Amino acid sequence: MPALNEHVAKRPSRGMIVRSKIELSAGTKIYKIGHRTVKGRVLSDDEVLTSPWWISEADFEEISRRACASGSALSEVWRQYGAIARQWGGSCDLVVKAKVVGSLTAFIGPGTIQDMRKDDERVSPSADQPLWVPPPTITQIFIPGLGDKAANGSTSIVTIALGDILVRQV
Numbered sequence: 001m002p003a004l005n006e007h008v009a010k011r012p013s014r015g016m017i018v019r020s021k022i023e024l025s026a027g028t029k030i031y032k033i034g035h036r037t038v039k040g041r042v043l044s045d046d047e048v049l050t051s052p053w054w055i056s057e058a059d060f061e062e063i064s065r066r067a068c069a070s071g072s073a074l075s076e077v078w079r080q081y082g083a084i085a086r087q088w089g090g091s092c093d094l095v096v097k098a099k100v101v102g103s104l105t106a107f108i109g110p111g112t113i114q115d116m117r118k119d120d121e122r123v124s125p126s127a128d129q130p131l132w133v134p135p136p137t138i139t140q141i142f143i144p145g146l147g148d149k150a151a152n153g154s155t156s157i158v159t160i161a162l163g164d165i166l167v168r169q170v
Contacts, residue, residue, distance in 0.1 A: 001103070004161045008145030009105035012052070015083075016140045019109035028100040030141060031060035033078040034167070039089030045167055048096060049158050050147030053082075054106075059138050060097075074170050081138050083114045085128045095170050101163040107142040110134045 003009065003023055011018055024030070032055065034048040055063075067077040075092035084090055111134035146158040 002151075003103045003105040004150060005143065005145040005148070005157050006105050007151050008148045008157075010144050011107055012142045012144070014112065015053070016107070016111050016142060017109045018107045018142075019139075020107070022106050022108055024100045024104045024106050024141070024143070026101055026103060029057040030054040030098055030100065030143075031057060032096045033075060033082065033084075033092050033170075034094035034096045035090035036093050036169070037089075037091045046147075046156075046158070048094060048167060049098070049162065049165065050156070052142050052144055052146060054141040054143055055082075056139065056141065062137065080129070080132070081135055082140070083111045083132045083134065085114065085116060085132075087116070087128055093170055095166075095168050097164075097166045098162040099164040100161065102161045104143055104157075104161050107144075108139050110136060110138070111140055 032051070032053060034051065035043060036048075037043065063077055063081050064074060067074045070077065074095070078084065079086070079092055084092055113134065114132040116128045116132070117130045146156070146161065148157055149155065150157050150160055
């Protein structure tokens with residue numbers, strides 16, 4: 001049986017170096033640090049869930065351990081590991097956990113280098129890191145088409161592909 005999103009499974013054009021195309025099988029737990037607001041606009045849970053950027057349970061636990069060990073907020077450590085620039089306007093204030101219940105095509109790999117030097121001339125504690133080099137230990141998972149219709153055209157992929165969803169404020 002093909003993956004639920006196979007008909008819309010396009011490689012990401014930016015944000016990560018694709019190492020391989022995989023199939024996430026039923027039972028796989030995935031996580032993300034999401035945004036309740038982006039540039040002042042409040043996002044619905046559906047908008048948060050259909051964003052294609054996720055990480056594995058092991059990588060989420062690693063980021064959580066590093067935040068705890070450093071005494072930093074989880075959102076701040078995630079900004080470093082996920083290259084989420086403040087200038088993009090995401091609040092980084094949600095933890096999202098989900099279990100894959102129907103197989104999904106995904107792409108995995110490290111994030112790409114983000115060069116903010118030309119865009120960010122601010123010199124303040126809230127300024128973005130000028131040059132972000134992705135840590136080799138964290139692998140991003142890009143799941144295309146979660147907001148698209150399933151092949152049968154009747155419902156969105158996210159509603160039939162993910163279960164046991166928990167969205168909580170951090």
